[in-house]
Amino acid sequence: YLPPCGDVPIGTLVDDAANILRTRDPARPLFLYLQPVDPHGPYQAPLRYVPAHGAGFTRRDYVSYWALKTGVTVTPRQRDGLLALYDGAITYTDAEVGRLFDELKERGLFDDALIIITADHGEQFYDHGLWRHSNSLYQSLLHVPLIVKYPHQKTGLLVPDPVATFDIVPTALQVIGQTCAACEGRPLQEAGADKTRPLFAYLMEREAPRPRMRSVVADGWKLIRQQKDGVAREELYNLELDPDEVHDQHARYARIAADLGELIDAYEAKAGPTAAPDAITLQPAERERLRALGYVQ
Numbered sequence: 001y002l003p004p005c006g007d008v009p010i011g012t013l014v015d016d017a018a019n020i021l022r023t024r025d026p027a028r029p030l031f032l033y034l035q036p037v038d039p040h041g042p043y044q045a046p047l048r049y050v051p052a053h054g055a056g057f058t059r060r061d062y063v064s065y066w067a068l069k070t071g072v073t074v075t076p077r078q079r080d081g082l083l084a085l086y087d088g089a090i091t092y093t094d095a096e097v098g099r100l101f102d103e104l105k106e107r108g109l110f111d112d113a114l115i116i117i118t119a120d121h122g123e124q125f126y127d128h129g130l131w132r133h134s135n136s137l138y139q140s141l142l143h144v145p146l147i148v149k150y151p152h153q154k155t156g157l158l159v160p161d162p163v164a165t166f167d168i169v170p171t172a173l174q175v176i177g178q179t180c181a182a183c184e185g186r187p188l189q190e191a192g193a194d195k196t197r198p199l200f201a202y203l204m205e206r207e208a209p210r211p212r213m214r215s216v217v218a219d220g221w222k223l224i225r226q227q228k229d230g231v232a233r234e235e236l237y238n239l240e241l242d243p244d245e246v247h248d249q250h251a252r253y254a255r256i257a258a259d260l261g262e263l264i265d266a267y268e269a270k271a272g273p274t275a276a277p278d279a280i281t282l283q284p285a286e287r288e289r290l291r292a293l294g295y296v297q
Contacts (some may be wrong), residue, residue, distance in 0.1 A: 017100055063082065221253075
């Protein structure tokens with residue numbers, strides 16, 4: 001069950017989820033999927049969740065999230081206001097997830113459940129001179145939360161090893177005793193088994209299924225490659241010493257950049273050519289739901 005989530009606050013989603021839990025057939029397996037978008041623009045959390053440093057902002061200080069798409073100049077005070085709203089949206093989401101957990105506990109479902117919380121991207125607040133998302137492969141977009149509660153897990157564990165969101169499917173399958181030979185990812189239960197595994201990310205063109213940017217992370221280093229005016233441009237960062245990617249080390253460590261570039265080339269060669277897209281016809285309701293999520297203009 002997935003309501004038009006682009007228009008629905010997470011509090012409503014949790015209300016709907018609670019109703020599903022109350023009325024479900026307990027003899028059937030349970031798979032519950034919620035897709036809240038409150039930490040996504042336009043950052044409209046209930047004001048009681050907005051941090052105090054944003055409380056004094058007036059309408060004059062406010063800048064529309066959608067205005068950021070036009071390249072509008074934002075003052076430091078306006079940026080602080082956007083950050084306060086964003087933090088409020090995260091806090092609101094966290095509180096509502098806690099309410100869902102309480103509902104699961106009340107119904108005796110929490111302990112047996114596999115629970116996974118993650119995000120499809122982060123947000124930029126003028127990081128590297130950029131706003132929003134879908135326009136870079138910097139860590140502010142790629143480094144997303146990933147929280148896993150395994151069935152009957154009693155204590156928490158922070159795993160520092162780099163992993164990827166495509167590890168989620170084999171993780172869930174392993175919990176239910178299945179494997180996925182076709183999956184590129186690996187079960188998170190095996191995190192740390194291969195600390196040398198390179199992790200790739202791609203930003204695709206809007207008009208065609210081909211990469212606009214690509215990146216690889218390996219051994220604490222990250223290479224970002226993009227095509228601009230037909231010329232490949234690369235940036236290299238040491239994520240362990242420079243997690244905010246402030247200092248481009250490409251000129252200084254050209255050999256490391258070349259080695260990482262070879263990883264990208266080998267990865268794409270193994271994948272083969274990009275498949276040609278198939279034309280599809282969207283139904284009006286499907287188009288409206290994609291528009292609500294920002295995927296259709």
